[in-house]
Structure formats: C-alpha cells, structure tokens
Amino acid sequence: PPALFLSKIERSYAEGEGALQILRGADLAIWPGEIVGLVAPSGTGKSTLLHVAGLLEKPNGGEVYIGEQPTVGLDDDGRTRLRRTEIGFVYQSHHLLPEFSALENVVIPQMITGLNRQEAAARGSELLGFLGLGQRLTHRPAELSGGEQQRVAIARAVANAPRLLLADEPTGNLDPGTAEHVFTTLLQLVRATGLAALVATHNLTLAAQMDRRVTIRDGLIVSAD
Ligand code: ADP
C-alpha cells in the first residue's frame, strides 16, 4: 500500500459567519521509497495538508490512511500512537531540545515508544553516523552548525523508523549550499530505507531532484510536473 493515502480530503476553517474552505477533495498517494515535493504558493494550504496527513488535524471530510491503517475511526490516543510510530516531522526550525546532546535528542523519542536506552542509543548512533554526524554525537544543538542541526532533526524524525516523513520547509533557514547538502543526505536516507517523504519547499532546485512534484490548486492536489 502507499505509505500515505489521502482520499477526498476536505478541510475548512471558520471565518466570520461562514467557512474558509482550504482543501476541497484532495487526493494524494505517497509510496514507500518515494520523495515528493509539495510546491505551492503561501496560503494555498500546504501546512494544512501536512497537518492533516500527520494526524495533527482532522479533516472535515475524506479519509487518511497510514499504510493499511485507516484513521477515521481512531480516537486521539490511537492517532497519537500511530503518529509516534509511523510518522516523522521536520520543520524549518530544528526544535531540538537545547539541554540534550545530538544523540540524546534522537534517543528520547525512541524511549517514549518503549525501546530501552541501549537499543535506542545503538540505533541513534547508527542513524547519526549515516547522516554524517558520527563525530557530533555528544554536541548540544547550540554547538552545531545550522545544517548539522537539521540533520539531527531528520535523525530524530526517523528514529522510530516511521513509514512516512513530513517536512515543512526543512531547508528554509539554510544557505543554498547547506540546503543542498542537507537535502542530499535526506535523499540518501529515503533511498536506503524505503521511507516515504512529502517535502513542502519553495526551493525549486531541490524540488527538481525529487521523484515528482505536486501543488495545490483550488483545494485539490495536482501534479506540478
Ligand atoms: P500554506 O502553508 O500554504 O501557507 P496554510 O495551510 O497555513 O497555507 O493556510 C491556508 C489558509 O488557511 C490560510 O488562508 C490560513 O490563513 C488559513 N488557516 C490556516 N490555519 C488556520 C486556522 N487554524 N484557523 C483559521 N484559518 C487558518
């Protein structure tokens, strides 16, 4: 099955007397091992789409599947459990815990889902090593460069081996060269693991290197190729 399947998603926000309809029946499938760019002007609903796909917001209509799992009948606990194990998030800012080392930042989410410290540390070191941070395990976020911080954030996002990675402008705070490097590392991770990634970005150079591009038009998801 797709890692993410969105079927006929509707999402509106209350606005004055009426409703502002952002998504109007949006369909999208992201397959394992695929990295898809979400390239759309501001205000068209990118964050809304990522929040619905990430089970942070419920749609007003339509269905979200994570792998085979339908989410329509899940209560908040069920959604949270599924989010923690199957979905990773990366944002424009790294949101790492400042008092903890790079490795600890990657270990903590794994311990929350029940791994013991040793297993979590082993996986965390391996992941950080894969992302080129083998010499940075004990550094705190403030001791890392912007690109290194984002690579730690990527490691944290995939620490629990989720099926799906949702990224909202993951390189938006980085200079072009660093953005390219962080993206290349992410691409290698996707290729090596079969992770599925949906990446909202304004960076057309990076989007061009993804498997395909989609945009949001009139509340629907359409190909941007
Ligand atoms: P994008 O990420 O493409 O910039 P968003 O999904 O953030 O777009 O927002 C799309 C539209 O929905 C915007 O007009 C925004 O003001 C509105 N919107 C987003 N979130 C909310 C909310 N929680 N309440 C009301 N309106 C919202």
Ligand code: ADP
């Ligand atoms: P910036 O790009 O300035 O760093 P973010 O994109 O990090 O801003 O904004 C934080 C986003 O995280 C908000 O849009 C918010 O809706 C979203 N969010 C809220 N709760 C959670 C959660 N539990 N897990 C992941 N993201 C969340």
